[in-house]
């Protein structure tokens with residue numbers, strides 16, 4: 001892949017926790033509009049890699065480039081760079097992490113007001129637009145506790161989208177959900193992919209990976225074990241470890 | 253600084269009041285918690301009222317009622333006796349709440365399992381429930397001991413010659429109202445801190461055990 | 466005989482109620498001042514720099530570690546020797562405020578810490594500043610979590626206000642004691658004072674318990 005058209009690249013990113021190497025020199029280029037699915041056994045460093053991209057974890061070594069702006073993570077990152085990075089990279093968590101003391105609408109509007117400086121009206125208008133897009137405009141005034149898990153996750157997606165990010169990161173967005181609720185979240189993500197959003201999705205949903213992703217990455221021991229078009233990786237894995245892992249999830 | 257030896261000499265009295273009140277409270281507290289779990293509504297209501305009154309009244313007021321009220325009438329009482337009775341009663345109420353909370357923390361399944369095994373009620377209580385509940389109650393009991401240590405300063409007002417009382421006397425006679433009280437505060441903190449650390453350690457250990465289970 | 470007791474009680478009651486009003490006043494003032502200081506201490510203890518956390522934690526531990534009675538005596542008898550002489554009323558309010566600050570800061574800090582990490586991460590990931598995260602996410606929720614315990618503490622400080630007796634503040638216990646000294650009817654008048662304390666603390670305790678149940682119901686559904 002050509003560097004010029006990649007919107008995100010990681011170079012030799014490394015992150016160690018107490019002597020244990022969670023991410024061990026990962027390099028990755030993602031093109032604008034590309035949807036990348038990441039799979040791999042538990043503890044293989046998927047979350048850590050994702051969290052390194054928006055610096056929720058600060059890598060020990062390596063460079064992260066978002067749309068031409070380099071961040072050398074070995075030095076200290078300024079607060080301004082950090083805010084810049086985070087408004088361009090949205091993240092959705094396994095556990096939704098909505099603010100329970102705010103209504104759905106406030107959850108989506110507050111970050112717009114505080115981070116982008118939008119007026120309350122402007123923010124609310126944008127929030128309603130996004131709520132409509134995820135099919136939840138009727139929940140605007142409800143508190144998160146009054147929404148199902150699937151609804152909460154769709155709100156969390158809307159909240160991240162409200163900052164107009166260029167890249168969206170998803171860390172197992174459906175793992176905490178019953179299967180049928182997971183489907184409504186996956187539908188929203190599929191729709192988002194169709195609009196051309198650049199997405200990196202850590203997931204155990206093989207079907208989603210196979211049908212929506214442009215590329216499938218398999219991680220093990222903090223490294224990228226193999227990658228390629230999803231069908232190819234799924235049908236014809238190159239590594240024995242990939243085969244074991246795939247058969248384990250398919251048998252579930 | 254010459255007050256320090258005087259304060260140190262009074263430490264045993266403070267510890268004595270604290271320990272004796274705690275012992276009384278620990279035993280009476282058992283009775284109160286048994287009462288609150290009794291089969292009979294009247295006993296349950298009565299125990300609950302006793303606990304609410306003892307927890308709701310300021311300890312110093314209770315001490316005054318016992319020492320000046322009852323003690324000046326039919327029952328002559330030494331200050332130390334009145335102190336230990338008063339603080340013992342307050343402790344009983346608080347410790348019964350600690351016990352009650354710890355009993356609630358024992359999973360229902362434990363009672364059911366003991367039932368299913370055909371254990372008698374007393375065996376279940378003594379061998380199955382009490383040991384588990386006690387472990388849960390430990391940090392709360394130690395925390396109460398720390399409160400009690402501080403509350404024991406109250407008994408200076410009825411004339412028990414513990415830390416607070418000798419400090420007050422010295423402050424009055426020497427005209428220095430600062431140093432004696434700072435030293436007294438330091439001594440209370442010095443006794444209470446190890447207890448606080450112990451309680452925190454117990455709590456952490458309990459949290460670990462529960463996580464592992 | 467019985468009616469004689471009650472007519473005495475009726476005679477004492479106005480003085481005792483005056484005392485009760487003083488108790489309620491110093492409790493209220495101490496709570497207002499102490500809670501504000503407690504919140505500041507909690508935020509300092511929650512800060513990221515040790516320069517702030519250590520002194521705050523030390524102050525709190527000292528304030529909590531000493532008996533409230535010592536705090537009262539220290540403020541009233543000790544401060545004059547560093548050039549600050551306070552009237553009894555002011556000394557009582559200051560001492561109780563300090564005790565309140567120490568205890569409530571610990572309660573509030575526990576509340577702030579109970580806000581789930583995931584929400585802080587989400588706020589971080591949204592690019593919110595540290596100040597905004599505290600203001601919009603941590604403080605509102607932390608205070609809400611701490612509220613029942615804070616209310617419980619308010620009842621406790623009302624009880625503690627009876628220690629102001631030792632400085633001669635004419636609050637409820639002082640009034641009862643001086644009536645007792647004048648009439649030698651200690652048992653009656655102290656019991657009546659005790660009942661007045663209970664008339665405040667027991668219903669207040671019920672209200673707090675009810676409030677706590679309602680709050681937990683709100684959070685789980």
Ligand SMILES: Nc1ncnc2c1ncn2[C@@H]1O[C@H](COP(=O)(O)OP(=O)(O)OP(=O)(O)O)[C@@H](O)[C@H]1O
Nearest residue numbers: 017018020022040041042043044045046047048049
């Ligand atoms: N904050 C942390 N402190 C210490 N170790 C950590 C931390 N976060 C992750 N690790 C360790 O790093 C390794 C990689 O963890 P990571 O969460 O990235 O894996 P994962 O692939 O996302 O796994 P899962 O599928 O279970 O979510 C694991 O061994 C984990 O224990």
Ligand SMILES: [Mg+2]
Nearest residue numbers: 046047048171
């Ligand atoms: Mg993970």
